[in-house]
Amino acid sequence: MQRSIVVVGAGPAGLAAATEAATRGAHVTLLDEAARPGGQIYRQAHSALGDSEYAEAGERARKHDILARFQSVASRVDYRPDANVYALFGNGELHVAYGAGSEVLRPDAIVLATGVREMAIPFPGWTTPGVMFAGGAQAVLKSQRVLPGKRAVIAGCGPLPIVVAAQLLRAGGDVAALASLRPLREMLGNPRALWQGRQIFYEGLRYLRTIRRAGVAQLSAHVPIRAIGTERLEAVVLARVDAGGHVVPGAEREIACDLLAVNYGFAANSELAAMAGAELRFDADRGGWLPASDEFGRTSISGLFVAGDVAAVRGALVAEAEGQIVGAAAAVPPKSIGDATMTAALRTALGRRQRHQAFQTAVRTTLRVPRGLWNLTTDDTVVCRCENVKLRDIRSALDAGHSSLNAVKRNVRSGMGWCGGRTCLRAVAALSELHAGIAPPVIMTPRPMVRPITFGAVVAQKKAVDA
Numbered sequence: 001m002q003r004s005i006v007v008v009g010a011g012p013a014g015l016a017a018a019t020e021a022a023t024r025g026a027h028v029t030l031l032d033e034a035a036r037p038g039g040q041i042y043r044q045a046h047s048a049l050g051d052s053e054y055a056e057a058g059e060r061a062r063k064h065d066i067l068a069r070f071q072s073v074a075s076r077v078d079y080r081p082d083a084n085v086y087a088l089f090g091n092g093e094l095h096v097a098y099g100a101g102s103e104v105l106r107p108d109a110i111v112l113a114t115g116v117r118e119m120a121i122p123f124p125g126w127t128t129p130g131v132m133f134a135g136g137a138q139a140v141l142k143s144q145r146v147l148p149g150k151r152a153v154i155a156g157c158g159p160l161p162i163v164v165a166a167q168l169l170r171a172g173g174d175v176a177a178l179a180s181l182r183p184l185r186e187m188l189g190n191p192r193a194l195w196q197g198r199q200i201f202y203e204g205l206r207y208l209r210t211i212r213r214a215g216v217a218q219l220s221a222h223v224p225i226r227a228i229g230t231e232r233l234e235a236v237v238l239a240r241v242d243a244g245g246h247v248v249p250g251a252e253r254e255i256a257c258d259l260l261a262v263n264y265g266f267a268a269n270s271e272l273a274a275m276a277g278a279e280l281r282f283d284a285d286r287g288g289w290l291p292a293s294d295e296f297g298r299t300s301i302s303g304l305f306v307a308g309d310v311a312a313v314r315g316a317l318v319a320e321a322e323g324q325i326v327g328a329a330a331a332v333p334p335k336s337i338g339d340a341t342m343t344a345a346l347r348t349a350l351g352r353r354q355r356h357q358a359f360q361t362a363v364r365t366t367l368r369v370p371r372g373l374w375n376l377t378t379d380d381t382v383v384c385r386c387e388n389v390k391l392r393d394i395r396s397a398l399d400a401g402h403s404s405l406n407a408v409k410r411n412v413r414s415g416m417g418w419c420g421g422r423t424c425l426r427a428v429a430a431l432s433e434l435h436a437g438i439a440p441p442v443i444m445t446p447r448p449m450v451r452p453i454t455f456g457a458v459v460a461q462k463k464a465v466d467a
Contacts (some may be wrong), residue, residue, distance in 0.1 A: 002027050004107040005330050006094055008085050008272065011039020012316045013308025014113030015070045016323030017330070021111075022073040026331040029105065031083040031096055033451070037070065038063065039115060040135060041316045043142040052145060054167040056203040066320060087448035088112075090277040092303055095461075097453040103462035109303045109330040112273055113323060116266035116287055116309045119426050121369070122383050122391075123376040124226045126262075130233025134164045134263035147173045149259020153236050155224050156263035157181035158367040159204055164261055166207035169214045176255050178211060179222040179238050181264075181373075182366045190362040197359025200317070225252070225376055227260060236260045245370030265367045267426045268310045271446035276301050280443060285364050287313040288426055289443040295350075296337050297326030305330050314360045321353035374427075374434045383431065384424040386417020394428060398436040405429060405444040415444050418452055 003026045007018045010032035018030045030037075036044040042063040053060055070077075080098065087095035094105045118133040120126065130149065134156060140148040151174045154165040165178045184204060187194055194201055211218065219238060225247060226237040240251035268287035274280055279292040279300040290312055297305035307326035308319035325346055329337045336342060343350070377383065379392040389412050397411040405428060408414055414428050415421030421428075421444050433439045 003109065003331055003333075005029070005109050005111065005327075006031065006105055006107040007111045007113060007327070008032075008094075009039065009113035009115055009308070009310075010034065010037035010079075010081075011113060011115050011308065011319065012042065012066060013115070013310075013319035013323035013326070014039070014111070015066050016320045017111045017113055017307050017327030018077050018079075019070050019073050020324045020327030021331040022076040024328060024331040027078075028076070029078040029080065029107070031080050031085055033082065033084050035081050037079070037081070038067065040139065042066065043139060045143050045145055049145045054141065054170040055163075056206055058199060058203050062316070062320075084451040084453055085272065086451045086453050088272040088276045088304075090301055095448065097451075097457040100454070100456055101460040101462070102453065102457045107303075109305060111297070111305045111307055111326055111330050112291070112310055113307045113319075114269040114272060114310045115319075116268050116313055117422055118263050119265045119267050120262060120423070121223075121264050121373055121376055122381045122427055123224060124378055124381050125229070125233075126224075126227055127382050127385055128227045128229045128233050129231070130229065130258050131227050131260045131262070134161050134261040137259065137261040138164045138167060141167060141171055145171075147171060148261075149257070150174060151176055151257045152259040152261060153177045153179065153224070153238070153255055153257045154261045155179035155181075155222070155236075155238070156265075157369065158263065158265060159184070159363065160263045161261070162204065162207050162211065164263075165216065166210040169210055169216070175211070175214065175216045176257050177217040177219060177238065179219045179224065181221065181223055181241070182368070183220045184208070184366060186365045187362040189365065193358045193360075193362035196355045197317075197362070200315075200359065223373065223376070224260060224262060228254070233258055233260060241370075241373065243370065245372030246375065264369050264373075266309065266313045267422075268313065269422075270310055270443070271420070271422075271450045273299060273301075273304065273306060273310070274443050275446040275448070275450065276304055278304060283312065285368060288429075295325075296329035297322065298329065298337070302334075314357055315363065317356040318353055318360060321349045321356060324349045325353065371430075371434065374430050377427070377431060383427050384414035384417065384421075386419055386423070387413040387415075389414040389424075391431060394431060395435055398432060398438075403432065403436055403438045403440070404442070405432070405440045408432065409444055420446070420450055420452075 022028045137148045225239045228235040240248045273291040393412040
């Protein structure tokens with residue numbers, strides 16, 4: 001009997017999962033909130049904007065390859081763009097909205113390939129217009145083919161700020177400074193892991209060459225500590241920090257700019273898995289609260305699988321290989337998962353995932369955020385932007401003994417706004433640990449709707465159907 005599979009997310013993991021499941025004869029529904037497939041890394045602009053791209057040739061080739069493979073099975077996939085999955089329950093009911101309507105799906109298996117969101121460390125002025133996530137700046141460039149600012153400062157840790165700075169330059173932008181918390185040379189401490197991803201590492205070096213040729217000021221161990229401006233960003237103050245993340249007195253510099261793009265790593269979009277009741281584990285270096293899963297993506301909930309960065313932040317190449325593995329697992333009867341026939345068919349994909357995961361151990365050395373960096377958040381700094389909750393409000397709740405994330409939420413409303421805590425959750429957790437000495441043990445309880453939808457869409461909901 002043909003199995004019905006719903007894949008949530010059309011990035012590398014979701015596209016690979018949908019392609020593999022369809023190839024194996026499953027009835028596949030692919031849901032994605034974007035208008036075109038590709039996810040963040042392979043984001044596509046509207047065809048009317050032309051095909052100008054600022055990524056390295058290797059990334060462009062990988063993008064075109066995965067999209068072509070998906071296109072080869074597209075006639076067998078029920079692909080639904082502009083779809084917002086806003087609830088998932090342990091009984092396998094998945095609630096999804098499309099514009100003015102919504103429906104409930106009940107497939108045999110669900111693959112969550114929901115990826116990650118960027119993580120920020122709040123600092124004075126970070127809500128000023130002109131301050132944005134580095135990936136957000138990149139998304140504007142990729143999807144709209146416009147520069148998000150005239151003069152930029154890029155800051156944070158890991159590879160993404162470097163990539164964004166280079167791509168802005170290639171698009172004709174002006175980058176005043178690149179402030180890196182940790183230099184890429186830290187990856188050299190693990191040469192074996194580095195060798196496994198040498199192609200990606202060489203691409204990173206070419207991005208750095210673009211930055212150096214443009215004469216961009218590169219500041220290692222520097223972070224933004226203050227954004228200046230009222231109606232619009234006018235300047236940013238950068239400061240050098242020590243190994244513990246504490247600001248070095250007197251090591252500050254102010255740089256005029258109208259764009260500050262920041263990234264301090266990523267947090268997994270695991271809310272749907274948590275809502276369904278899946279077991280979670282916390283790993284600060286790999287995305288925070290992650291659904292516990294095995295090598296075939298199976299979670300603690302029967303029929304619920306995870307693939308890609310939502311299972312652990314490891315990059316697009318791991319996500320693609322894992323998507324193929326998990327798509328195959330979701331498409332077969334549960335008793336066949338992991339048997340000799342399936343393992344033999346997936347030998348190449350399993351090997352690719354292992355190889356690319358090894359490379360990610362080197363990448364993670366550049367993504368570690370020292371605890372002291374959270375001291376950049378002052379009492380007057382807004383932490384929850386939706387509800388305008390400041391650090392002093394959170395500290396008052398902590399001082400009153402409200403140490404869990406749910407308790408802080410109930411008392412000061414952090415996480416109750418438009419984003420449902422997606423932006424502030426990791427910050428509230430880290431600041432709670434810093435100021436109260438308590439690491440919140442569980443994720444803030446996700447509630448429908450994990451994505452904002454209209455009441456009209458809920459009212460117009462269709463009856464539950466098998467996907």
